Amino acid sequence: MTAKKIILTLTLNPAMDRSRSVAVLTPNDKLNCGDEFLQAGGGGLNVSRVIHELGGSSSAFYTSGGPTGQMLERLLNQIGIDHQPLPVKGWTRECFVVLEKFTQQEYRFDCPGPSLEEKEWLSILDRCLDRISPTAIVVASGSLPPEVPSTFYSDLNKLVIKKGAELILDCSGLALKEALKSKVFLIKPNLHELRELMGDPLETDEQQENAVKSLIKDNRCGAVVLSRGAAGAFVSTKNESYSLNSPNVPFVSAVGAGDSMVAGIAYKLQKGAGFLEAATFGVATGARAVAKQHRDILDLSVVESLASRCKVTRVP
Template sequence: MPHIVTLTLNPAIDVATSVPEVTPEHKLRCGPVRRDPGGGGINVARVVRELGGESIAVYTRGGATGSMLEELLEEKGLLRRSIPLRDSTRESFTVAEGAGAREYRFILPGPTLSEREWQRCLDALEDVAVGAAFIVASGSLAPGVPEDFYARVARLGKGLGVRVVVDTSGAPLRAALEEGVFLAKPNRRELRDLSGVAAEDLDTQAAAARELVARGRAELLAVSMGSDGALLTTREAQFRAAPPPVETHSSVGAGDSFVAGMTLALARGNPPEEALRWGIASGTAALLTQGTDLCHRADVEHLYTQVAVTKVPRP
């Protein structure tokens, strides 16, 4: 099976810990600390590997935190290509309060990339993506990176004959869809922004998604809807998937796990509706783990059998 290449422009050291209670002005004594390599594409690569697929992570790294990122990725056993930066890799913090009923997520700004640095990311991607099944461009863009960067990735993928998956938001997502991608994963708010339609009910959301696919913005459009599951639109059909109920321990990486599970299933030749089931199972399984841990294969395979997929009638 061809490999999956992921791209992370703004990775992070994801730090997770807990406190009994969050209160202002007091010293908050934290519990044990967990550190994981993070950022959209890196998380996708981690999950692809966990589920038995082959992935190569392309990412930036700089400073002492960049060296730590390298060590953490080495521990995970990921194949990778890093682009060194002048400035340091960022950190992100997730703090669970009490028994984990509430979770606080603090996202620090990333380093500013020079034109030479972000251009080297494209060069590295072009090198390692030859013969790949997919390029997954996921996560926020670092400061200094042009808003059409993911559109450039989409053009690069077309030149290589590699399908491109995009999971981002705002202007970078809009630019990528103007270029056209294979799969995009907006949430409901992003769907409203893209379509200009106040898509509040399923019928309106389904119509907005069909319009984007019909205009060639994406061959597959998977709209994530949180606890309501996801809506998948292709040129031929639409499918709704509902996640099985689980006890949520942490939502960190759930969206990335969804993208990884769905992309890997497509790379394995599954039809879109089956890939959607794997995506929902992977995203739901990520909710079962603590802090910045991601989904586990046994949980994904168990939950897959419980995911209900229904075909949405077209008007």
């Protein structure tokens, strides 16, 4: 009997996400805001929350500091997610989303987060590693805080490999480039991140697909799910490549769509699904996230319906 897979998410730079709306954004004026919506955010925490909404389970490891960190912990307790905060000296950051009702445009303000001391980021790494077994799917997602070396995810991947587990990595820039020096199980870049990684504008679908295939051919990762926004995704492993067309959905907000895609992939892999099924479900989860308000809960049956409407095309 195959042991049940577990999901561990790691968030070094979590955030208290605050969302409000205004009628019109105008400079210098005092603007009346709508009711505030608070959410525990940051890559891995978003992934854990969506997995929970889908009916799955995960354990979330993250840093927590100051009053904002305490508020983050209370929100996670209310949701009912298994979470493992690591106290740090700096205050957990806050990020802001402002919806301008007149244009229905969102403005996103992303703050850098506190600097972490070496003993702090080493401590969360050690605590997470204590829970990693060969049945673990580790999801590392989000930016690295100031003072954390760009090799952090690379070091994590090497340790995950030693444990016989699998790492799903969703990051960008130098941290991604360093991580790919040791073969990562699965990465989920968007187009901007892939272009940055390859140092190439990759203007055509063929160029994008060849870039993805080259990452696998060069043994830098085992699988890639390239997010193409409304167009869906291009997914590839050593043995197969597919174009996944996302079903048409009304656009409400792009906030959290990428993390939702990762959550959908991890959720299905935990259930024992193959790569294509997991990637298709991830595209559907991301599509559902785009079509809902921040405070709405993802519904598994809706995501499954969207997954059945994804068009799958094999690419040579």
